[in-house]
């Protein structure tokens with residue numbers, strides 16, 4: 236049992252840290268959240284820099300232009316990205332973390348050649364068209380249909396919560412190609428260019444009032460058959476393949492961010508007066524901050540254990556669901572505490588002088604999505620109890 | 632980086648698990664209650680190296696580290712092995728005969744002002760009492776204290792004796808050693824608590840598969856499933872952090888030992904108490920009986936919560952570290 240990084244990992248860290256120290260300040264401050272044109276330039280511009288420096292697609296295989304980093308290098312990568320407060324993956328998320336890896340694993344040679352280099356360089360933004368109004372947690376029940384007509388699929392349906400739909404060039408689209416078989420068996424995975432006729436995008440403001448995701452209406456959209464990834468009706472398996480790429484190290488950045496936020500809260504409590512005294516003099520508050528920090532430490536240790544296990548066995552363990560559950564719930568508690576510490580300053584979503592009230596309140600509101608998106612907490616608990624603890628399935 | 636138990640560490644774990652499951656079966660709990668701590672079983676634990684584990688070979692020890700010690704205490708915790716395990720382990724090398732189980736050493740942390748009564752686990756049986764004070768480690772003559780056994784301790788497997796007063800005793804070691812013992816004691820206690828968090832999860836998880844109501848296993852009800860899932864998360868948090876605390880104590884370059892150890896005591900304490908409570912809930916009426924194990928686990932976790940710093944004390948220490 237050993238928590239020391241190897242010399243190679245430390246060399247990698249040093250190079251990356253130096254590069255980040257130079258490039259992060261050069262890239263400037265992130266644009267306003269509702270300025271989508273500027274955000275696209277900012278997010279994809281950063282991706283381009285990562286790519287030029289050889290840091291794009293950290294866990295993608297080298298033959299497809301990725302870094303092919305080892306698991307511990309990947310951990311170092313996320314640690315350093317967080318420490319340097321480098322730009323967030325932002326709009327590149329679906330392409331880099333999901334669509335790209337799916338094409339690496341299941342795409343044709345032509346699909347790889349067309350898309351992978353562009354995704355890595357930030358020249359293509361992708362979105363994910365999985366969820367539908369009636370198919371969220373029960374994703375496999377989706378009903379957007381794709382009917383073969385010559386060398387095209389004709390697609391009709393309605394997708395929702397599609398993040399970055401308004402900025403994306405391509406969409407990883409799940410469609411039903413066979414309505415007459417069991418729900419998991421009739422799904423296909425298509426690459427949909429977002430400029431095809433018949434696609435209507437209707438922005439759906441989040442509870443922050445931001446246009447992060449949209450509804451996407453599809454009416455007789457003709458998608459070329461060569462945009463099918465893998466085999467027809469094999470889409471469900473292909474969707475799950477990408478989970479292999481989610482090796483848990485990406486959480487590392489969030490953990491470091493949470494830790495530094497707790498440090499910031501401690502500092503804030505030391506300059507906040509409440510009830511005639513400094514907030515930091517309130518033992519209950521100090522203990523709560525300490526308690527939350529202890530839990531952050533435990534997730535950090537857990538992630539390292541999980542990565543070590545994957546490195547040894549070659550396959551990610553089952554703990555991903557459990558770490559996601561623990562992390563998302565903890566994240567909410569931490570930012571809620573931050574909001575409470577703001578007191579009446581938390582009544583506004585703007586920074587007041589040197590008080591980061593706007594940032595904290597918005598971040599708290601944002602954490603509410605964590606227990607819903609990518610498998611709700613309830614779904615994670617079902618998965619843990621049935622797949623890890625082997626409880627009988629609930630009647631379905 | 633390889634944050635996984637090595638083969639040797641796994642072998643140690645398996646060996647100890649077989650030992651405690653054989654010697655501390657649930658069926659034996661009623662009999663153990665009559666005399667939780669016996670010198671013969673203490674000698675057996677000493678034979679297994681529980682106290683001498685980290686001592687040098689010259690002293691008859693195994694020259695192992697905190698990781699092995701925490702793994703060992705995790706296994707002892709799974710079966711609520713009675714005795715002043717942590718204190719006797721810490722006393723090895725400090726009090727003659729502790730390492731070999733010949734001297735039974737208990738202890739108290741008196742480094743903070745408190746109006747609590749002086750209650751000592753296994754007090755009437757101790758050969759030596761260690762007292763941690765702010766300025767060092769002291770040894771007090773246990774027999775001379777006039778301790779009286781309390782008739783009804785909270786944990787039926789942890790006898791408690793009441794002392795009228797606590798004399799200062801003889802100074803054995805300096806403040807730095809006292810602090811080291813406090814931290815090592817907290818990490819080892821986190822190991823015991825981890826064992827409780829795990830065992831109560833396993834025990835409830837098995838029951839939920841077999842107990843049927845409304846013609847189906849109760850584990851098919853989401854309310855039960857979700858309790859179990861939360862218990863799993865708590866147990867995993869406790870495990871990996873207790874190990875991280877041990878690694879950090881062994882190899883201080885890999886992290887902030889104070890922060891990691893205190894965090895481990897917080898999370899392990901929280902996990903053990905939470906899981907023991909939920910275990911009782913999942914057992915329903917049977918969980919509320921003396922006959923089944925769950926109540927012993929909850930009671931022991933309260934005893935351990937009050938050893939080597941409470942959740943509240945350690946949480947505050949972590950917070951101070953953040954603000955430093």
Ligand SMILES: Cc1cc2nc3c(=O)[nH]c(=O)nc-3n(C[C@H](O)[C@H](O)[C@H](O)COP(=O)(O)OP(=O)(O)OC[C@H]3O[C@@H](n4cnc5c(N)ncnc54)[C@H](O)[C@@H]3O)c2cc1C
Nearest residue numbers: 363364365366371372396397398604607608609610611613
């Ligand atoms: C910020 C954000 C971004 C998103 N981005 C995308 C995207 O880019 N592309 C995309 O395709 N989707 C996206 N989603 C959608 C997301 O995947 C779904 O919201 C999620 O799968 C939940 O589905 P739902 O909203 O239909 O809720 P429902 O499935 O209707 O769930 C409603 C409630 O019922 C509970 N529930 C449901 N089933 C069960 C069950 N079996 N047992 C117990 N409780 C249950 C849930 O936990 C939840 O509390 C995004 C969502 C958010 C919040």
